[in-house]
Amino acid sequence: MDSADNMPGGFAGSETSSNYDQNEDPVLDNGENNPDVSYDVSETNSTTNKNENDEDNESNDEITVIPDIETRDSGASDTDIPAQHHQQAENEAKVEKNANLEPSDGRPPVPSRQILRNLASVDPEILAQASIGATENTLEPEYVVTDDLLQSKLNQLNAGFNNKSSQVQTLIRSATQNIRKTFNDIRTTVGALEHDYQIDWEFWANVVNDYESVVQNNSHALHSKIAAGIPKEVRGIVWQLVAQSKNYELEEFYLTLKSETSIHEKAIKRDLTRTSFYTAVDAVSKGEDLYNVIKAYSLFDPDVGYTQGMIFVAVPLIMNMTDSECFCLLVTMMKDYRLRDLFCPDMRGLHRQLYQFDRLLEQNSPLLYNHLVKQGIKSSMYASQWFLTFFAYKFPLEIVLRIYDIVITHGIEALLKFAVNLMLQNENKLLSLKFDKLLEFLKDHLFNRYVNDEFVDERRFSLRKRQGSSSSYYNLDSMVEDAMAIKVSMVDLAQFEREFDAIYASEKHRAEEIDELRHENGRLRHDIKALEHQFSVLNRDHVDIVQKMVDTKVMIPEIESENDDLQKAITQLRADLEELEAKMKAPSVSSSESTLDALKSPAIPQNIEEEIQRLLQVNAQEIEKCTELEEQLETLTVQDEELLEKLGKKRWWQR
Amino acid sequence: MELKSYDKYRMSFAPPTTSVKLVLLGEAAVGKSSLVLRFVSNDFQENKEPTIGAAFLTQKCTIGERTIKYEIWDTAGQERFASLAPMYYRNAQAALVVYDITKPASFIKARHWVKELHEQASKDITIALVGNKHDLVEDDNDGDDSSLRKVSIEEGQKLADEEGLLFFETSAKTAYNVNEVFVGIGSKIPEAPLLKPQQPQATDGRIDLSTGTAPAADGCAC
Numbered sequence A: 001m002d003s004a005d006n007m008p009g010g011f012a013g014s015e016t017s018s019n020y021d022q023n024e025d026p027v028l029d030n031g032e033n034n035p036d037v038s039y040d041v042s043e044t045n046s047t048t049n050k051n052e053n054d055e056d057n058e059s060n061d062e063i064t065v066i067p068d069i070e071t072r073d074s075g076a077s078d079t080d081i082p083a084q085h086h087q088q089a090e091n092e093a094k095v096e097k098n099a100n101l102e103p104s105d106g107r108p109p110v111p112s113r114q115i116l117r118n119l120a121s122v123d124p125e126i127l128a129q130a131s132i133g134a135t136e137n138t139l140e141p142e143y144v145v146t147d148d149l150l151q152s153k154l155n156q157l158n159a160g161f162n163n164k165s166s167q168v169q170t171l172i173r174s175a176t177q178n179i180r181k182t183f184n185d186i187r188t189t190v191g192a193l194e195h196d197y198q199i200d201w202e203f204w205a206n207v208v209n210d211y212e213s214v215v216q217n218n219s220h221a222l223h224s225k226i227a228a229g230i231p232k233e234v235r236g237i238v239w240q241l242v243a244q245s246k247n248y249e250l251e252e253f254y255l256t257l258k259s260e261t262s263i264h265e266k267a268i269k270r271d272l273t274r275t276s277f278y279t280a281v282d283a284v285s286k287g288e289d290l291y292n293v294i295k296a297y298s299l300f301d302p303d304v305g306y307t308q309g310m311i312f313v314a315v316p317l318i319m320n321m322t323d324s325e326c327f328c329l330l331v332t333m334m335k336d337y338r339l340r341d342l343f344c345p346d347m348r349g350l351h352r353q354l355y356q357f358d359r360l361l362e363q364n365s366p367l368l369y370n371h372l373v374k375q376g377i378k379s380s381m382y383a384s385q386w387f388l389t390f391f392a393y394k395f396p397l398e399i400v401l402r403i404y405d406i407v408i409t410h411g412i413e414a415l416l417k418f419a420v421n422l423m424l425q426n427e428n429k430l431l432s433l434k435f436d437k438l439l440e441f442l443k444d445h446l447f448n449r450y451v452n453d454e455f456v457d458e459r460r461f462s463l464r465k466r467q468g469s470s471s472s473y474y475n476l477d478s479m480v481e482d483a484m485a486i487k488v489s490m491v492d493l494a495q496f497e498r499e500f501d502a503i504y505a506s507e508k509h510r511a512e513e514i515d516e517l518r519h520e521n522g523r524l525r526h527d528i529k530a531l532e533h534q535f536s537v538l539n540r541d542h543v544d545i546v547q548k549m550v551d552t553k554v555m556i557p558e559i560e561s562e563n564d565d566l567q568k569a570i571t572q573l574r575a576d577l578e579e580l581e582a583k584m585k586a587p588s589v590s591s592s593e594s595t596l597d598a599l600k601s602p603a604i605p606q607n608i609e610e611e612i613q614r615l616l617q618v619n620a621q622e623i624e625k626c627t628e629l630e631e632q633l634e635t636l637t638v639q640d641e642e643l644l645e646k647l648g649k650k651r652w653w654q655r
Numbered sequence B: 001m002e003l004k005s006y007d008k009y010r011m012s013f014a015p016p017t018t019s020v021k022l023v024l025l026g027e028a029a030v031g032k033s034s035l036v037l038r039f040v041s042n043d044f045q046e047n048k049e050p051t052i053g054a055a056f057l058t059q060k061c062t063i064g065e066r067t068i069k070y071e072i073w074d075t076a077g078q079e080r081f082a083s084l085a086p087m088y089y090r091n092a093q094a095a096l097v098v099y100d101i102t103k104p105a106s107f108i109k110a111r112h113w114v115k116e117l118h119e120q121a122s123k124d125i126t127i128a129l130v131g132n133k134h135d136l137v138e139d140d141n142d143g144d145d146s147s148l149r150k151v152s153i154e155e156g157q158k159l160a161d162e163e164g165l166l167f168f169e170t171s172a173k174t175a176y177n178v179n180e181v182f183v184g185i186g187s188k189i190p191e192a193p194l195l196k197p198q199q200p201q202a203t204d205g206r207i208d209l210s211t212g213t214a215p216a217a218d219g220c221a222c
């Protein structure tokens, strides 16, 4: 079949994420999504232990166990499930050794690789299932495509089976044998009981024993029997046989995964009781099984991990088989039914299916299609949950089981038939509604069309009402019949898918460009912010400087006048100095004392002045006294003369 | 005459109903759908199913004289659905960014949503930050270690202040503060938003270089 078969060395698992994540390095992407995932190497080893050493494959092991970005890019590794892989499965010691060596090459352990390596050592085919290289190849299917979805699905599943190694084929065959035995057991026990309805045991035995020949030779009956619903007693058995899912090795692996811890545990636990079916599951004590299956899958396929739709998808399975069988069928559906595309991180499969739905709706009812477009309603707004949960989200289990009968035998493309049919059945109503009401109707009331007449007056949907009644609330037969009547051509679907791929690629490209521009824009905005900051800092500095300049200008005159004063003082001092120098040259003329005085005088000029003043004052006082005395003397002289005149006679001797 | 009767006719109209597109964002299981269920149907479900894709609901709300018709998109919280979110918030006029006050990781996620909205949503979008499940911490002693509360009211308020958001702590279970969120949003929505054509992203966070003046710090642009 594809590319891969004879390529040694590639590691199928390494492509897991890149198939879905076209534009990003799967390793990085994976790291981002599951930052905490790390798988204990020792656990890995424990699962490898059951294999046997095989010297011949040594060299291949080396390559396989160090799967890498390099090999991936070479293209050789792509969807590669080499025959050697298969033998390697027996090569335990080597794998283990290499697994231990790997960290030493400096590469951090990549969770998806790790777990997938784990798988490889269990069974490379299982690993192939996880890798689901199918996506790359579906456009050129290697099986015969007919417009009969059931036939196409069988061809595809057979092609897949033939591509499996003979060892895995043997494993699946023996599991199938076992299922047949179970069928016969059920047939003997249940068949013996009285029933209010008839099971065509003969027919279902044929289906179980040789599905392919029933498809080839009795296609008409098969279609109508399946459309009428696979009897619930053998439903799980038929599903597993048709899907060729049961595989002991995978079941065993499930048992080991079951005991490991997943980073998604919390989220799964949180959502488990939040699904509308949980009460039904719990009623048959399958709650823990359901939890284990989902958890194990999240470990098995860490790139997909856990998505909220998964529980819904797994419920109908767990209700009809054991947990390990349920795990096998879930894995098969993920891979061979491309369910994985729906749940992978970019949900490409969902978008593809929505696109196909749009195109089919447009083909079948251009009027309705246009009405929805005009109302601004995109299919993703209401149909995402149909495809992600196989209609299990809002609609009751009885409907979902019937849908599963079709999906398992026809492939998930059949969901498109149900979806388109529901739209067409409600066409007139939908055409009469506007945005709000239209959305509401699309979400909750599409199945009203199939409520049995006897319930018609209580068309308001309520689980409780239904449960009380023995006859079916919905006319499921006509729902399935109508849906099957919708023509969905595989050729058209392939064409739509090509269109979608082109659109998706260009959109992704554009989104990347936009992202890049946004990134650039963010960077520039950042730069601008930084520049603005710088600018405002500079501006502040500028203002500061201007302020300082103004201050300085104010200070200049002050300083100038101060300067003037100092200048004057200097001049004065100079003059003083000169004077002193002149005085110092004079001493030769005067006496020694006066020289001394002259020398002293600069030191005590004020004292001298004071002294002079004082002396002058003293002098003045003296002069005054002197004058006074002179005046007194004069007066006395006058008095004396007067007295003399009076005493002239007496003083005879003077005469 | 004609005019008069026409006037009368016109005055008999109640103030027009403003339609407000509102989107809820936040980590899985924080209670987005429960808040909407409480607001729209005054109901609560202990085990509300996870939202797959998104759900659309409408509800009218009267604030004073005005009637606001909320057109609500309740999105799925799981990371994987995040790529679908832009379709719902792109034209939204209001957003509730919800976290669970008992789950610190949900608060970190709320930060991311706020950032993404600032970057990608319409520039005038009114955002309310909502810390839900208040009922779980009602009897708790804040600050005591056994408290279920893992995100303090201050942390929430701080983020709201920094980013210019309304802030509420609510309980969809007890209905505590739920209506207040929608009333709060409604009072911040301009009277007739239709008159002002929206240009999502067109001028978003850009700086007009021609004016030469730096805009005042307008939220976090990058």
Ligand SMILES: Nc1nc2c(ncn2[C@@H]2O[C@H](COP(=O)(O)OP(=O)(O)OP(=O)(O)O)[C@@H](O)[C@H]2O)c(=O)[nH]1
Pocket (backbone or CB within 6 Å): A274, B026, B027, B028, B029, B030, B031, B032, B033, B034, B035, B045, B046, B047, B048, B049, B050, B051, B052, B075, B076, B077, B078, B132, B133, B134, B135, B136, B170, B171, B172, B173, B174
């Ligand atoms: N105690 C309490 N539980 C709440 C409250 N709000 C919601 N819950 C519960 O929390 C769980 C999640 O609520 P949802 O409303 O489905 O959360 P969501 O955010 O819509 O989740 P997604 O749709 O998965 O994104 C449910 O089991 C609710 O019953 C609350 O205020 N208090």
Ligand SMILES: [Mg+2]
Pocket (backbone or CB within 6 Å): B032, B033, B034, B049, B050, B051, B074, B075, B076, B077
């Ligand atoms: Mg929800």
